């Protein structure tokens with residue numbers, strides 16, 4: 108059987124080092140980038156430039172399309188919401204808004220009528236792994252090839268990643284896909300290969316220098332990680348840095364919150380999960396909790412990110428545990 112080497116590129120430092128490592132190894136490989144629709148424009152520019160900077164292969168660009176799911180959702184809401192007594196004007200408004208925008212992250216949230224959260228992180232599967240699997244990996248596996256999925260994860264990144272082996276037999280089918288496909292995946296010959304697994308972060312940057320390849324300039328502008336801007340797992344200091352340097356991305360999310368709230372039954376959906384709200388004294392179940400976006404939306408979280416005292420953080424345990432047994436951990440699709 109022939110091996111197919113597939114390198115996942117995200118535009119971050121680790122996946123760039125991975126791409127360089129694959130070039131250095133001299134094996135034929137394909138590189139793939141999943142456009143979530145929530146990346147910084149510098150990341151898109153960087154990924155487009157990478158083959159030219161390195162002499163490496165073109166990077167295949169994949170993008171999830173949720174048109175079919177949105178059509179089903181429109182049909183569901185038209186039929187079910189009126190029967191549940193929901194005001195027809197609200198139903199009509201939701202149906203009118205549930206149209207594909209072409210932005211995968213936004214369309215995913217419109218379809219789900221909510222944003223992902225640390226405990227329900229469907230974004231990685233739906234915007235990254237499924238489109239990569241369908242466009243690149245599945246056709247190779249169905250031809251009987253052995254998939255070697257190169258992943259730029261490192262032990263020191265997190266507790267969840269600290270136990271990952273360098274080479275591991277995997278089921279290549281993303282968790283969110285139907286059970287029948289997952290079962291078929293058990294029989295495919297697929298391996299995760301993690302050549303950077305014991306590298307330290309300094310080695311990753313040094314490797315860029317050795318190859319005379321710049322890293323994504325977001326790292327020089329206060330960003331500790333490259334990926335969605337912002338990520339739903341964004342930490343307090345990172346959110347502050349984004350709001351100061353890239354306020355357009357905060358405004359973008361605020362617009363998304365308004366849209367997704369309009370299609371949600373409760374009329375409120377926030378990028379950062381309300382149940383993780385670090386400002387909650389009495390819990391969101393408390394009577395009189397202010398559900399307005401002004402109180403719960405991203406602009407309110409930005410204001411919180413400016414505070415220096417209080418020690419209030421998102422649910423630290425949830426954040427710590429959220430990488431275990433997830434696509435993010437198994438595939439390292441998010442930095």
Ligand code: SF4
Nearest residue numbers: 230334335338339441
């Ligand atoms: S970077 Fe964050 S928001 Fe984006 S897909 Fe990964 S976990 Fe989700």
